[in-house]
Amino acid sequence: MGWRRCKTSTPKPETVLRTMDLQIPAPLPAPARLPIWRPVALREALGDRPWLVAAALALCALVVLPIAAVLSNMFYASNGTILHLAKTILPEILLNTIGLLLLVGVGVAAIGTGCAWLVTMYRFPASRVLAWLLLLPLAMPAYIIGYAYTDFLAFAGPLQSAVRGWFGWGRNDYWFPNIQSLWGVSLMLTLVLYPYVYFLARSAFLDQSPTALDVARTLGHGGRDRFLKIALPLARPSIAAGLALALMEALADLGTVQYFGINTFTTAIYRTWFGMGDRVAAGQLASALLLFVAALVVIEQAARRRSRFHRTSARDITIRQIRLSGMPAWTATAACSLPVILGFILPVLILIGLHREGGDDLFGPRFLALAWNTFALAGFAALVVTATGLFVAYALRLARSDTLRTLLRFSTFGYALPGTVIAVGILVSLGAADQMLDSSSRALFGVSTGLLLSGTVMALLFAYLVRFLAVAAGGLEAGFGRIPASMDQVARTLGCSSGEVMRRVHLPLLRRPLMTAAILVFVDVLKELPATLIIRPFNFDTLAVRVYQLASDERLAQASTGALVIVAIGLVSVGVLAGIVKGTSRRGS
Amino acid sequence: MPKFILNRRALLGGTAGTIASLAAPPVLRAQEKVVNLYSSRHYDTDERLYADFAIETGIKVNRVEAQPDALLERMKAEGANSPADVFISVDAGRLERAREMGLLQPLNSTAINGTVPASLRDPEGHWFGFSSRARVIMYNKDKVAAADIATYEDLADPKWKGRVLTRSSSHTYTQSLVGSILAALGEAKTEAWCRGLVANFARAPKGGDTDQIRGVAAGEGDVCLANTYYLGNMIRKNAAQDASVIAKIGVVFPNQAGRGTHVNIAGGGIAASSKNREHARRFLEYLVTPGAQTYFAQGNDEFPVVAGAPLPKTIAALGSFKIDSLNAAIFAKNNGEALKIMDRAGWK
Numbered sequence: 001m002g003w004r005r006c007k008t009s010t011p012k013p014e015t016v017l018r019t020m021d022l023q024i025p026a027p028l029p030a031p032a033r034l035p036i037w038r039p040v041a042l043r044e045a046l047g048d049r050p051w052l053v054a055a056a057l058a059l060c061a062l063v064v065l066p067i068a069a070v071l072s073n074m075f076y077a078s079n080g081t082i083l084h085l086a087k088t089i090l091p092e093i094l095l096n097t098i099g100l101l102l103l104v105g106v107g108v109a110a111i112g113t114g115c116a117w118l119v120t121m122y123r124f125p126a127s128r129v130l131a132w133l134l135l136l137p138l139a140m141p142a143y144i145i146g147y148a149y150t151d152f153l154a155f156a157g158p159l160q161s162a163v164r165g166w167f168g169w170g171r172n173d174y175w176f177p178n179i180q181s182l183w184g185v186s187l188m189l190t191l192v193l194y195p196y197v198y199f200l201a202r203s204a205f206l207d208q209s210p211t212a213l214d215v216a217r218t219l220g221h222g223g224r225d226r227f228l229k230i231a232l233p234l235a236r237p238s239i240a241a242g243l244a245l246a247l248m249e250a251l252a253d254l255g256t257v258q259y260f261g262i263n264t265f266t267t268a269i270y271r272t273w274f275g276m277g278d279r280v281a282a283g284q285l286a287s288a289l290l291l292f293v294a295a296l297v298v299i300e301q302a303a304r305r306r307s308r309f310h311r312t313s314a315r316d317i318t319i320r321q322i323r324l325s326g327m328p329a330w331t332a333t334a335a336c337s338l339p340v341i342l343g344f345i346l347p348v349l350i351l352i353g354l355h356r357e358g359g360d361d362l363f364g365p366r367f368l369a370l371a372w373n374t375f376a377l378a379g380f381a382a383l384v385v386t387a388t389g390l391f392v393a394y395a396l397r398l399a400r401s402d403t404l405r406t407l408l409r410f411s412t413f414g415y416a417l418p419g420t421v422i423a424v425g426i427l428v429s430l431g432a433a434d435q436m437l438d439s440s441s442r443a444l445f446g447v448s449t450g451l452l453l454s455g456t457v458m459a460l461l462f463a464y465l466v467r468f469l470a471v472a473a474g475g476l477e478a479g480f481g482r483i484p485a486s487m488d489q490v491a492r493t494l495g496c497s498s499g500e501v502m503r504r505v506h507l508p509l510l511r512r513p514l515m516t517a518a519i520l521v522f523v524d525v526l527k528e529l530p531a532t533l534i535i536r537p538f539n540f541d542t543l544a545v546r547v548y549q550l551a552s553d554e555r556l557a558q559a560s561t562g563a564l565v566i567v568a569i570g571l572v573s574v575g576v577l578a579g580i581v582k583g584t585s586r587r588g589s
Numbered sequence: 590m591p592k593f594i595l596n597r598r599a600l601l602g603g604t605a606g607t608i609a610s611l612a613a614p615p616v617l618r619a620q621e622k623v624v625n626l627y628s629s630r631h632y633d634t635d636e637r638l639y640a641d642f643a644i645e646t647g648i649k650v651n652r653v654e655a656q657p658d659a660l661l662e663r664m665k666a667e668g669a670n671s672p673a674d675v676f677i678s679v680d681a682g683r684l685e686r687a688r689e690m691g692l693l694q695p696l697n698s699t700a701i702n703g704t705v706p707a708s709l710r711d712p713e714g715h716w717f718g719f720s721s722r723a724r725v726i727m728y729n730k731d732k733v734a735a736a737d738i739a740t741y742e743d744l745a746d747p748k749w750k751g752r753v754l755t756r757s758s759s760h761t762y763t764q765s766l767v768g769s770i771l772a773a774l775g776e777a778k779t780e781a782w783c784r785g786l787v788a789n790f791a792r793a794p795k796g797g798d799t800d801q802i803r804g805v806a807a808g809e810g811d812v813c814l815a816n817t818y819y820l821g822n823m824i825r826k827n828a829a830q831d832a833s834v835i836a837k838i839g840v841v842f843p844n845q846a847g848r849g850t851h852v853n854i855a856g857g858g859i860a861a862s863s864k865n866r867e868h869a870r871r872f873l874e875y876l877v878t879p880g881a882q883t884y885f886a887q888g889n890d891e892f893p894v895v896a897g898a899p900l901p902k903t904i905a906a907l908g909s910f911k912i913d914s915l916n917a918a919i920f921a922k923n924n925g926e927a928l929k930i931m932d933r934a935g936w937k
Contacts, residue, residue, distance in 0.1 A: 088932035154800070156807035158830075164808075171791070171808050180795050261757055261795025263937055271759045274658045276925040277686055358828050361633060424662045431666025438670060451670045454663075455653075534659040538625065538651035538672075549631040549654065554799040554819060557828065 049399050056395035063411040063466050066425030073283025081281035097264045099182050107190030108246040112197025115336045120205040123321045124329040130336040137343030138195040139570020141527040143255030144563045146188045148350040153179040180260045189250045191343035197242035204238035241474035248416035265289050266418045286421050293416040351560040360561035374542040381464040382522040389472030397480045412470030419530025426463045430454045455537050463531040468524050472517040479513030523570050622648045624868040628677035629657040634888030642875050648868045657683035664692050669862050674869040677857040680761045681917035682924045684716040684856050693858040700874045704895045708914045709854050718854025719876040720891035722816045724766050726841045732811045740844045745785025753789040754801045754810035758931035768923030769851045783934035794937050806834035821890025821903040842910035849911040
């Protein structure tokens, strides 16, 4: 719609670009430059659009503040706690954390990419419905699925009790897979996190030029070749972005691993901080965690530095799906149903069972208020975070400033920090800002301002920005990356201002990544707990808070009601998301 | 399509309105009498308690409920301008930490000092307990006789090899229990006890107290450590699933012949930055009145701290018991050391 207006004044982008190569060789790598704060270096850092870049830098710096607050603990001396940890639990938590990352990484990459490829490229029974259903586990908070499965599969749960009852077995008479193990917790996290990869991979596959795949097909390449040699490398930035999100969230998870008794880096941070009361050592552990994440990001980016991919056609051509039949068709159906059944249908059934057993006593009008708070907060946060992500990603595209790129990368690490840790970093930053405002107001006007930021919804929105900028920025950067720079240049030579380029070229092309980012943030805020819990204003409850209060008090049956409502709201928004994808993919045909 | 846009706009407008109305801090808006709680308690019965208090005194209770350590960080970050009047925690360790961080001020109320036993109060009056939870040994009646086990120390006896269930050492209930044992036995003996206990585990520690109780009933282990409060909760909820669990579980109050059973408290104190000190005092004193004590016992299965207040119906049958008279401030201070001992002993 948006660029139909553009058509009158500019030639169709694809007519210009049709002859372009799929892969544009990157310019020779520039010599590494460290930003030094000399006037010249400053000008270089700000690029040729100083105001835009300066604003983007300021935004990123704001988001980085809480992370820096956590990192600042690195420079304090800890009183031997780290040494104690190194001698006792550190080897175990390192092994567990690495194991978790490997298992979840392989799991989400395989399920996410595999299912996205199948539903995008092939037609098989229920493939269209499955394309939508595969997103559903996104609506399921990880700790809820963990509680639900444990309740069902644990030694004292209904399944094992029934098995023991049938055969008259005792505790050492049989073997049953232990759900509360590293494998179990990895499975739980994989089941709720694969949609990140699935969604971004599917968007990328849909955005890819079908002509390339058709050419490969006419040259005699089979489905596997087309996938491995063309689609996968082209979708790699998106898959990497999804994988990074999933792994960061797995690293930050506390609720599930703690309940399963699997000690990871995150549980160690909490033990050190809460149990031993050593916030310095806890901050140092968190810093180590961040360094680890930074290393992963750097390695991934270095690995794909040499190639930059753009799609060659801006026209949304519907991919001609290949119709499967017989055995392959049913195998595909089964493969794509399994994640949905395990990640959504089964846990929802368990939750419904729990709800019927004894749901929340407060279910009723009170829940409407909770649902509204949750919905409004998530909606507003989605807007704010997506808009910020778009602005920063756009500034980066225009200016190609290394300083901005580094700062943006750094600002997204908030996603990998355990929720309460980053929440405290946010509290510290807000508190410092408030006290600065207060003392300067006292000095200047002799009036105390009190707390202007702390304990407000504004503070909460800032917290969501810090936590979820990664979600929005990752997808949008990948989205911008698929638009060739030459398209901007063409538009500019045809007389568009940079704002017009944004409005008339980028926005229409970014519609899908934008909506994806907004809804991912929406669903994430829906489920978000630690920051909401501690930063919220007085008497402000959300559904996730209600669920946490009951679940943390081991009233799982009662907690199931709120969890089901969260899932229902998530379901609706995922439905909207799927509708958007469908809408945009049809629009061009 | 246009209709959808209209709806979307209306929706966003509404959202913005809600957010804007919430953006102003309530403390600035309110001219009414209030007391602001930063609390890590979040029981539904508490809301009725707060409502009762508001009716009785005309003081409205505002609350932020979150994890205790995060609340302390928030109070610290907000500094002298913090709206917090009262800090409430369900663990003595956090109350003591609040005092150490300078976030509480002494209360010294005769109403409280006259009714709450000295072992459940900070000697300097910064905080006090208004209800307590006993950490007891629960056993499977089919497999264990009550006489088989009498003390926490007994759990390390090799005869329990492969039969003991506990939750993780990360949890504050575990830390405060081991903190109390540390005060009674000293470091070396406590570590030996932990090692013995770890050797007796039926499985790696996991889950919550309720999971330990269900595990014992189902035969995953034969004995476990748990708070009475969770059993009371199960009895009151009376779910069909738990009927057989409740029937199978027996309770031993440990160390009755010696120092007594370890209890932790739910307690509170006045924030150092409080602007409504008088309201805060009235609120805290209200918590030790018979009406409030009944809420804790009957609504939430906690033990009252005031002598003569009725015991929770669900667990009254267990009878009264001797409480470890160690001051809560001491086991609270021992938390960190206790955790290090458990780390060394391999208690995950």
